[in-house]
Amino acid sequence: MAEQKQGSGRRILQSGAWLFLPKTTSAVLSLIYLAVSTQSLGAAEFGKFMLIFSFAQTIASFTSFQTWQILIRYGTTLVHTKSDQKLAELTWFCLILDMLGALLAFLVAMVGAWALATNQGWNDSEAIAVVGFTVLLVLSARSTPTGLLRINDRFGDAAIPDMLVPIIRLIGTGILVLTQPTAWGFLAVWLVSEMVPTLWVWGNVLRRLKLPLRLSSMPSLRGFQDSFPGITKFALWSNVGSSFKLTSQQMVAVVVGFSVGAAAAGFFRLGYQLGQVFARVGDAISMALFTEYARVAHTGDAKDASNLLSRMIKVSGVAALLVLAIVGFAGKPALMWIFGAEFVAAYPLVLILGTATAVQFATLGLEPALLTAGKAGRVMLCSLAGAVVVVLMMIWLMPTYGEVGAAFAMLGAALVNAALLVISYRQKIVAPKTADAA
Numbered sequence: 001m002a003e004q005k006q007g008s009g010r011r012i013l014q015s016g017a018w019l020f021l022p023k024t025t026s027a028v029l030s031l032i033y034l035a036v037s038t039q040s041l042g043a044a045e046f047g048k049f050m051l052i053f054s055f056a057q058t059i060a061s062f063t064s065f066q067t068w069q070i071l072i073r074y075g076t077t078l079v080h081t082k083s084d085q086k087l088a089e090l091t092w093f094c095l096i097l098d099m100l101g102a103l104l105a106f107l108v109a110m111v112g113a114w115a116l117a118t119n120q121g122w123n124d125s126e127a128i129a130v131v132g133f134t135v136l137l138v139l140s141a142r143s144t145p146t147g148l149l150r151i152n153d154r155f156g157d158a159a160i161p162d163m164l165v166p167i168i169r170l171i172g173t174g175i176l177v178l179t180q181p182t183a184w185g186f187l188a189v190w191l192v193s194e195m196v197p198t199l200w201v202w203g204n205v206l207r208r209l210k211l212p213l214r215l216s217s218m219p220s221l222r223g224f225q226d227s228f229p230g231i232t233k234f235a236l237w238s239n240v241g242s243s244f245k246l247t248s249q250q251m252v253a254v255v256v257g258f259s260v261g262a263a264a265a266g267f268f269r270l271g272y273q274l275g276q277v278f279a280r281v282g283d284a285i286s287m288a289l290f291t292e293y294a295r296v297a298h299t300g301d302a303k304d305a306s307n308l309l310s311r312m313i314k315v316s317g318v319a320a321l322l323v324l325a326i327v328g329f330a331g332k333p334a335l336m337w338i339f340g341a342e343f344v345a346a347y348p349l350v351l352i353l354g355t356a357t358a359v360q361f362a363t364l365g366l367e368p369a370l371l372t373a374g375k376a377g378r379v380m381l382c383s384l385a386g387a388v389v390v391v392l393m394m395i396w397l398m399p400t401y402g403e404v405g406a407a408f409a410m411l412g413a414a415l416v417n418a419a420l421l422v423i424s425y426r427q428k429i430v431a432p433k434t435a436d437a438a
Contacts, residue, residue: 029166033173034273035338038266040181043342047257047266048120049183053190054253054269055116056109056134061250063105064138067094068147069371070235074228075151086227088211092218093228094144097235102138109134119258133187140194145205157204161197168193230374237376252410255394256403268403270339271349272410274331320361327354352407356414366421370428378424386417 038046071094078087109131117127142161149158172189176182206213225232253272257265331350335343370379390413397405 025163026166029170030273031338033166033170034270036173036177037181037186038270038339038343040177041183041186043263043266045183046270047262047264049186049266050253050269051116051120051257051262051265052130052133052183052187054250054257054265055112055130056137058250058254059105059108059112059134060138060141063101063108064141064143065094065097065101065235067097067144068150069376070094070097070231071144071147071151073234073371073374074231075147079151084210084212088213089218089224090228091144091148091211091213093224093231093235094147098139098141098144101141102135105138106131106135116254116258120262129184133191136191137194140191140198142198142201145198145201148205148209148211149201152209154208157208158201160204161201164197164200165193168196234374234376237380252390252394252406255398256406259398260402264403267343267346268349268406270343270346271353271407274334274350274354320358324355324358327351327358348404349407352404352411356407356411359411359414359418363418363421366425370421370424373428375424375428378428379421382417382420382424385420386413389413389416 037049041049071090075087075090078084078090113127113130113134116130117123146158146161169189172192173186176185176189179185205211253265253269256268327350331354332344332347335347335350339346367379367382370376390409393409393412394406397408399405401408
């Protein structure tokens with residue numbers, strides 16, 4: 001058992017380090033290119049850029065299946081038993097979901113883009129460009145290849161594409177500043193920064209993993225459910241759960257843009273992005289924990305998995321307090337120094353959304369534990385509750401407080417989601433183990 005704990009801790013540190021490196025690089029470089037973009041575009045044009053990007057991300061979050069979760073849930077054992085053919089079938093299933101998501105994104109974007117253009121006074125060509133940008137953003141998702149690399153313990157290979165994103169954005173931002181910066185120019189750079197790493201990671205997967213991804217490996221509906229029991233239900237629940245959480249986060253900026261204006265959406269998005277600087281570190285820990293927890297839960301002792309999660313929750317709690325301290329003391333000076341006096345008005349948003357990030361940090365280990373235990377439906381319900389809270393609080397607060405009210409809605413959703421995850425973990429994982437022990 002001691003050997004298992006030591007091995008788990010070492011693997012989390014190794015994989016977490018590979019995930020932490022690109023997340024940290026992204027966080028640091030994002031501050032640089034955000035500072036350059038805000039100062040070169042100004043509040044109004046930056047707001048337009050962020051509004052379109054938030055719109056596309058909202059649809060991408062709503063339509064994209066979290067196939068990396070499917071691969072970790074069902075593919076970890078296949079890698080352990082060297083069942084390459086079954087893993088190829090599982091990969092095809094994930095690819096089919098990706099294509100369905102892109103088709104759905106096109107249909108939703110067709111309607112939403114014209115509504116956004118009408119609200120903002122844009123012409124038809126800009127609406128068409130928004131649709132194209134949205135679909136290409138969905139197609140550039142790296143969920144499936146990244147999941148394949150993670151279950152094969154190739155966290156280093158999975159980390160490089162994530163590091164390319166901020167580097168490409170930084171280079172593109174520099175080129176735009178030297179030429180003529182516009183909102184559409186920045187959107188083009190952001191799109192290239194997503195598509196190039198996607199091509200790179202797929203080339204890496206096909207070259208290194210040698211999976212038999214032939215058309216003959218496509219799964220048949222009859223035998224697939226027998227080989228992967230409950231996979232359709234898990235895919236739907238995990239997608240819906242992630243969609244509620246991610247869509248509600250991105251959707252708020254779009255709603256702020258519709259109701260208050262593009263400039264307000266830019267302020268809100270800036271506050272959200274600064275909070276995400278810390279959230280990216282939490283993502284690295286969560287992804288590493290999810291992979292190792294799945295391994296221990298499937299091949300190790302249940303007590304080992306529980307102890308592993310308990311240690312990580314303590315670490316994340318301390319990290320959450322650190323995030324709160326940094327945001328509280330350094331937020332306003334950082335806005336003035338990095339972005340300029342025009343954007344100091346975003347400080348209340350940074351403070352509120354940074355607190356929401358800290359709340360997410362404190363409970364980041366619970367969602368992977370529930371997903372690994374096959375409780376994706378419960379995770380979905382927690383995310384749904386958070387999404388409902390966002391909507392209700394926005395209806396209540398935004399007419400009076402504008403974008404600040406929207407930020408409080410995000411904080412309220414984070415608190416509700418965290419509380420329900422704690423309750424779900426105790427009911428679905430802790431309580432059954434206690435009953436078995438008795």
